[in-house]
Amino acid sequence: MATPTLEVRNLRTHFFTRGGVVKAVDDVSFSIQRGKVLGLVGESGSGKTVTGFSILGLVDAPGRIVGGQILFQGRDLVTMSESEMRDLRGNRIAMIFQDPMMTLNPVLRVDTQMIETVLAHKKVSREEARQRARDTLGMVGIPSPDERLKSYPHQFSGGMRQRVAIAIALLHEPDLIVADEPTTALDVTIQGQILAEVQKLASTTGTALLWITHDLSVVAGLADDVAVMYAGRIVEHGAVSEVLDTPLHPYTYGLIGSVPSRNKRGEPLRQIPGMTPSLLNLPPGCAFRTRCPRAAEVCMAEPEIRELAPGRDVRCFRPMSEAAEQAA
Amino acid sequence: MSAAMATQTHGIDDGSPMVELRGISRRFEKKLDFAGRIAKRLGANIREEVVHAVDNVDLTIRKGEVVGLVGESGCGKSTLGRIVAGILPPSEGRILRDGIDLLNRNSADSREMKLRTQMIFQDPYASLNPRMKVADIVGEAPLVHGITTRGGYDAYVDEQMRRAGLDPAFKRRYPHQFSGGQRQRIGIARALAVKPDFIVCDEAVAALDVSIQAQILNLFIRLRSELDLTYLFISHDLGVVEHISDRVVIMYLGRVVEEAPSETVFANPNHPYTKSLLASVPRIESRKRAFAVVKGEIPSPLNPPPGCHFHPRCPHAMERCRVEKPELKVVAPGQRSACHLNDAA
The missing domain is CATH 3.40.50.300 (P-loop containing nucleotide triphosphate hydrolases)
Known part of the structure; x- marks a missing residue:
């Protein structure tokens, strides 16, 4: 093996x-x-x-x-x-927690958090990072990811929030x-x-x-x-x-x-x-x-x-x- | 229909209705604040937000029956449970308990009837007063209501604790000194101490570990046969409901969408929501398989979709579902469902 x-x-x-x-x-x-x-x-x-x-x-x-x-x-x-x-x-290695609010910062927009995560490990332009964030949100089944990127975590329902947390883990x-x-x-x-x-x-x-x-x-x-x-x-x-x-x-x-x-x-x-x-x-x-x-x-x-x-x-x-x- | 249901219940039932809900609705309104009222007066297009937590529900619970009330968050199942238990007044509708109107507040009968309905809550950490000893939590109400006397108090409390599976030696302890399962037993002992014949369990086992949950469920089953209890068992867990209930009522966004004997619901569900709910439940019998997916999310109860509340997520939605609210109709003996598809067939 x-x-x-x-x-x-x-x-x-x-x-x-x-x-x-x-x-x-x-x-x-x-x-x-x-x-x-x-x-x-x-x-x-x-x-x-x-x-x-x-x-x-x-x-x-x-x-x-x-x-x-x-x-x-x-x-x-x-x-x-x-x-x-x-x-x-x-x-x-990524982790997904029971409570998505443990992963998400409540005072930052989702795009800020996701782009930051991409840039932390990859040398790409902000625009490429945003692209990656959008694609990942789409991958976990969030409808109209372009608009949702501009939302704050509290504007999502519990299930959607967990999807965002999963998307961040998948970036x-x-x-x-x-x-x-x-x-x-x-x-x-x-x-x-x-x-x-x-x-x-x-x-x-x-x-x-x-x-x-x-x-x-x-x-x-x-x-x-x-x-x-x-x-x-x-x-x-x-x-x-x-x-x-x-x-x-x-x-x-x-x-x-x-x-x-x-x-x-x-x-x-x-x-x-x-x-x-x-x-x-x-x-x-x-x-x-x-x-x-x-x-x-x-x-x-x-x-x-x-x-x-x-x-x-x-x-x-x-x-x-x-x-x-x-x-x- | 009633004959079919009566056969579901254990021998103790005589088929007579114990609790009848007629056209129960409950609305929660969020009042406009000061700025909002001024803005409205100036012609702004804002109005008070109203949540229809429970929308025109009829429900009959027969003596000796265990009725499971199932639904996802925000469907109004807890609100309905509180109304049945007499904790929360409905906005509209009548509640009959053994034929007596519970909402008639002046009647001494109605007070006695309320005492005979007790409630067990989900969170055993929040529903017990942390500053009271277990003996007082269990014994206070029966003493006040004259069910026991000062002289017989200790023996009475011991008996109640023993029945719920607690060692009476611990009665001088405080709730924080008990584990979650034991605390739930304290809640059960407290509810049973005033000799109720009807218990509303609101997610009573949801917060417990699997092995403890099994112990508490077994306790419920044992107490039912010992004390001839009738239960309204509210839960989001279909496995638990399937196990304990004779009849199952399924709610979606404030309305009852289906109601049937347990076997029927799980073997032959009628409403598309019930079907998708059953398909989503992970089962221990299943092996690596593709999970069934219901599309979309539960809409906000602040602004429910028109017509049938389920139509945006329903795979069979037709034009009619978008405009007309389906009524609960008998589709099989003992089974009622609120879906326009049944008319088309």
Whole structure:
């Protein structure tokens, strides 16, 4: 296989707080090939956003990357100097946030912001930069881009604002886009439109996409691979169809069972008992142990992630077997 | 039609209407400021902005039924929920609760009826008073309304908390000491403490993580059978609504566009908006596929399109849709839809 666009190896991002060390990301590894989409799924506090921030070098004090490598086209982003990182960020690697107002400056017109972004990484004339900005707005499905360039962010609706944020991310045709819950705040029909655009982009431009979300259903339709995070660690990783059809980790299994559409109407959902433990106070051994129906003596030790089948990584001593699944 | 619906609900229903909305409308007006009033007097072409949040809605909720109210932002579903719960007065129309007019403010009956309707809100962080202990949040209303006494207060609060899945040992704590899911349980305990028989849930699980959402949905399902509750379940999440509802009502820009039993809506939707909504929903069963796209955006409710509100986005729009507002008409047993296409066929 060719060098993956992004390869994260044993990434550890810890936050040194007064209450203790929070291991927000602990030993996370995955890779994304050119033109592929990896869905990073987890609930609040699972460390999925911090993983995204670590890749872009956006982790602020008291947080710090304490170990591991983030290889972008073979170059390690962790050891890279800030000025080298600046060259890549917004140019070869772009990020889309949940709230587009995090990307957009409310007091500047959209054309100002987009032209500035183009000129930051490319030596072109202002007119060429404007041209590029207009083409990109058209590409993400914004009608009459010439006029909309002159608007301020508040003059756009939520969905359109997110399109502008996506357009800004696409200005330099990046090789990698990290998208953190970009459609969560949008209405379903608008979410459908954005997902369709993104899908088209990944397949036509060869951009690798890390799609961070809590919504398994979005990942099901969009991603090639999925990694499920729990309490700072990846607990299961594999191709979307395999992970969602035959989950091996009890957490993934519980999570899929919690999604209402999958279950029979009016009947109780298969729920996971308890709640996500505080990262400050993780139970020893497997972090999911206290909520796990399959927990046993062996789970008191810390499970390592292991390859159960080709391309299927699971961090569990007692993974779900086919038989157990049929019985359930 | 009523017979078909009655079979959808669990055994406890006797088919009699619990809540009836007749021609409910709600307008929000933005008054002109001082400069605006002067400019108008001087002949400027400005007028007060009026949002028709809810536009002439009829809705009947039968005893024991779970009705799902679905729509995207700005469709008026929350406003309608507040009107049903008696928090917000409608601009026009009547609300009958067990046949009694709720808007008749002088009637003692109407006050009692309002107590029997309770509401659970989306944001468990904002809907609980941060300065009150859980015991007081849950116990204050029943004490005021004479449902419990000073003597029986502690036992009563314990019972309410236990029923909502909370440990009564925590009743001296404040809301910020609980997680999101537990806070939602406090909201549920508070609503149930005054012994309502009808609950309006406004996006009650939208802010919760998937695994917690499943726990709360299960709690709703359990409480329904334990206490013979009737729900109006407002949500933008079709998966949640499909799971919990007997009947689904779909709103678009203030109007009901379709209303039918759950199975019918999801298997055989009639209105083009319902169809496109269902096509847009990501499903966990689906695998890498092209997402269906509805063109255009939701128009501003300040200035909705004439005729059928959906016509600018509708793939089947005809000339008639641009001028004439479609009425809700029965298209199948228990299924009503507001679309001119049904007349053409």
